[in-house]
Amino acid sequence: MESLDRILAEIPLFRGMKEEHLALIAGCASNVRFEAGEFAAHHGEPADEFLVLRQGRMALEIHAPGRGTVTIQTLGDNEVLGWSWLLPPHEWHFDARALTLTRALKLDGRCLRGKFEHDPELGYEMMRRFAQVIVRRLEVMGLQLLDVYGDH
Amino acid sequence: MAITSEGLGRHPAPETDPMQPVPFRVLRRKRETHDTFSLVLKPPSAPGPFSFAPGQFNMVNVFGMGEVPISMSGHSGEVREIVHTIRVVGPVTQTLNRVRAGGTVGIRGPFGTAWPVGAAEGHDVVMVAGGIGLAPIRPAIYHVLDHREKYGKVAILYGARTPQDILFLREIESWRARFDVEVEVTVDRASRDWHGLVGVVPGLIPRAHFDPGNTVAFVCGPEMMITFAVRELARSGVPAQETYVALERNMKCAIGLCGHCQLGPLFLCKDGPVLRYDQVVDLLRIREL
Numbered sequence: 230m231e232s233l234d235r236i237l238a239e240i241p242l243f244r245g246m247k248e249e250h251l252a253l254i255a256g257c258a259s260n261v262r263f264e265a266g267e268f269a270a271h272h273g274e275p276a277d278e279f280l281v282l283r284q285g286r287m288a289l290e291i292h293a294p295g296r297g298t299v300t301i302q303t304l305g306d307n308e309v310l311g312w313s314w315l316l317p318p319h320e321w322h323f324d325a326r327a328l329t330l331t332r333a334l335k336l337d338g339r340c341l342r343g344k345f346e347h348d349p350e351l352g353y354e355m356m357r358r359f360a361q362v363i364v365r366r367l368e369v370m371g372l373q374l375l376d377v378y379g380d381h
Numbered sequence: 382m383a384i385t386s387e388g389l390g391r392h393p394a395p396e397t398d399p400m401q402p403v404p405f406r407v408l409r410r411k412r413e414t415h416d417t418f419s420l421v422l423k424p425p426s427a428p429g430p431f432s433f434a435p436g437q438f439n440m441v442n443v444f445g446m447g448e449v450p451i452s453m454s455g456h457s458g459e460v461r462e463i464v465h466t467i468r469v470v471g472p473v474t475q476t477l478n479r480v481r482a483g484g485t486v487g488i489r490g491p492f493g494t495a496w497p498v499g500a501a502e503g504h505d506v507v508m509v510a511g512g513i514g515l516a517p518i519r520p521a522i523y524h525v526l527d528h529r530e531k532y533g534k535v536a537i538l539y540g541a542r543t544p545q546d547i548l549f550l551r552e553i554e555s556w557r558a559r560f561d562v563e564v565e566v567t568v569d570r571a572s573r574d575w576h577g578l579v580g581v582v583p584g585l586i587p588r589a590h591f592d593p594g595n596t597v598a599f600v601c602g603p604e605m606m607i608t609f610a611v612r613e614l615a616r617s618g619v620p621a622q623e624t625y626v627a628l629e630r631n632m633k634c635a636i637g638l639c640g641h642c643q644l645g646p647l648f649l650c651k652d653g654p655v656l657r658y659d660q661v662v663d664l665l666r667i668r669e670l
Binding site for chain 1: 511512513540541542546567569570571572573575576577578579580581583584588602603605606609
């Protein structure tokens with residue numbers, strides 16, 4: 230069976246990381262699966278982990294009173310779900326629902342934060358990589374907000 | 382490989398007076414979405430067969446009212462029918478939307494540069510379209526799919542505002558059913574009953590499969606979408622020299638005289654609409670242009 234640090238090394242988020250860092254991260258990782266329709270996260274609930282989707286598709290949803298549930302983004306293979314684990318108050322900002330059978334790596338946020346305290350280089354590396362994830366996500370939302378296909 | 386401007390398939394100016402609209406008969410009108418329709422037109426037999434290259438446009442004239450620049454959205458080459466897919470945005474397009482089979486519209490064209498489908502042979506091709514931008518790129522899609530053996534990997538990436546705004550839905554499904562082309566569709570927003578992708582079309586680029594060192598990209602859509610898509614292509618390793626975009630301005634004369642469509646030193650009706658991105662990137666950063 231492939232070890233988790235080998236699997237991590239193939240995932241774009243972790244690509245190029247030092248082997249000792251991958252081993253530390255692997256110690257906080259586990260395999261999870263979600264059936265279609267199953268929720269991986271609920272808005273407002275503690276966000277003590279993030280997911281890297283390995284296979285399948287998840288929808289990020291927001292429930293807006295009077296407007297129902299709106300899907301704001303879908304995520305697929307190798308994409309990262311969640312950054313609330315990084316910063317207090319560590320709560321999910323949206324719902325995450327599996328659209329198909331989804332297999333993912335779950336990374337325990339508490340475990341990782343503990344390792345960052347002891348290894349600031351690892352912490353910096355992960356923060357740098359998550360900053361890119363956040364920037365990409367903000368770009369997507371910015372373009373959505375611009376409503377470029379609308380009537381102008 | 383950087384395709385030169387000759388590769389853009391610039392066609393000679395029309396043989397007739399380019400300022401004189403020619404009556405084309407409307408064969409069919411098809412509703413595409415709630416605000417978009419297609420007109421299938423029959424060119425007159427004289428002065429000769431109508432021919433255009435993928436990406437070129439016509440000025441479509443409603444006699445007595447005005448004219449609008451509309452790209453051809455059907456098969457290119459010498460054709461017996463031409464297709465214009467039109468979004469209703471103003472009085473001329475509203476009137477065109479009311480034209481029925483048997484009616485007549487005026488046509489000037491074809492004008493402008495074309496997608497470099499010939500020069501892209503031997504390469505992977507990534508075609509990125511947003512909204513009504515799928516219509517001007519569709520002739521290039523037809524060409525590539527009709528000559529599939531001449532290209533490497535082919536990806537068609539399309540984004541629309543909502544599921545109800547997706548153009549050419551059945552045709553997209555037929556492209557997706559092929560085993561030799563990657564087709565992905567996303568929408569900017571959707572309710573829960575949509576089971577497809579949600580997100581912006583540039584976000585599809587990192588997921589697509591192509592060799593960035595041997596790829597030619599065609600991008601068509603709103604300018605802001607183009608900017609983000611080109612940025613994502615560059616992140617994926619496709620340089621600006623291999624990326625072609627279709628730009629629009631206020632095209633009026635369509636022959637590079639009036640200056641309404643000027644973008645710095647370029648007249649988009651004549652030097653465009655299809656341009657290599659590295660040739661326009663600096664111009665697009667100037668707000669006053």
